Amino acid sequence: MRESVPSFRQYPFSLQAVRELDELSFHPKVTYLIGENGSGKSTLMEALAVALGFNAEGGTINFTFHTKETHSELHQYLKPVRGPRRPKDGFFFRAESYYNLATNIDELDAVQSYGGKSLHQQSHGESFLAAFLHRFSGNGLYILDEPEAALSPSRQMALLARMHDLIQDNSQFIIATHSPILMAYPDSIIYELTEDGVRTTTWEETEHYVITKQFLNHSERMLHDLLTDSEDGD
Template sequence: MGSRRSDQFIRSIELSRDTVPSFTEYPFNLAAIKNLESLSFHPQVTFIVGENGSGKSTVLESIAVAYGFNAEGGTKNFNFSSRATHSHLNRYIKLIKGLRKPEDGFFLRAESFYNLATNIDKLDSEPSFGPPLIDSYGGQSLHEQSHGESFFAVFQNKFRGKGLYILDEPEAALSPSRQMSMIVRIHELVQQGSQFIIATHSPIIMAYPQARIYEIQEGFKIVEYEGTEHYQIMRAFINNTQKMLDILME
């Protein structure tokens, strides 16, 4: 699993704190950002975990946009926008890149995946001299599959390796067994020279071995897998289900 630091596509980010207008305003008042100076990434897989509203998706979005991806997801070639709701945090961060450039890349956002699927269908309905865009996603409209099937079709067909993949809550549409299949797919792509930066709530996905896990508390803290709050809560619930239910429902 070893990799030289220079082989990373993104080595780290730095927040230009002296240019931030105010740390009492959104998004700079979020737990993930208000104490942020720099954040380094694992050469292969980095997880960002934290409670809802902590800012993990905002940070992930800023990294993706600063790198050149569309704010609503897709490859660098997508430029659709259904609603301009992303923050401008990307204007205040600096990307520290490695020596290599990715040959592939994708920004997947669970919350705007529907818009991505719609845009693909729209582009394929227009005259084109090349093959249909959907061919690179498995050949079947993402809207004609279940939410989980369409998510997994992207992982299986669109991700080609030697790529930078930024994933925001990819477990949103996946069953537990599909989340385990995603670990397999991540590992295949890592072995093909890829780098992942993933925001997730899934104790299954974040179990990928030797990854770096940042948990957002009052800032970013590196934690071991079994030290994450997500793992501890899930383990406690599964091992003491009735007791936990009794406490929750009393």
């Protein structure tokens, strides 16, 4: 639907990843969107979720609440093409607006679907895990925007294990993340949003993996260089 775009000079169509995007094929198990801040990951995730019928602030297709209309018009120009399998469950998990979702869940008295305890009465990370462990039921489509935001490394690995269980139960994940732990799922595809558009890459080639590995293996030298550069700049 590129021919319907009013102008590629205005947001969100001015984002390089959007401007160069024509078609994106999703892996039947896990698709990752990665890239620098401002590259358009969350914008694409939001537009995809809304185009598929999810609430812009998160939840299932049955959630209709909104606190502020901030999502872009990009969803109007996407044409999702579904495969023959129809998911029986689905969820748009958005770290940025999860507080708003948790509030609406309390108002609807729907906490039983999330482990039986108000998400507001748990730590941020525990409330994230409550959705992954209790609300995600399998045979579903799960769109996750930066789910690692409140998770410790061990909890990120717990999420990976949960994803694997759900994938074995015919689930599909689309995930925007900065976490080299979360993007390590082996049966997947990684799309990197760059200044030149969208390209496929491998886990070991991602900047997230390379920099994390370099820092862990050479932390003393890298810290020296970083802090010396910082002092020189003062």
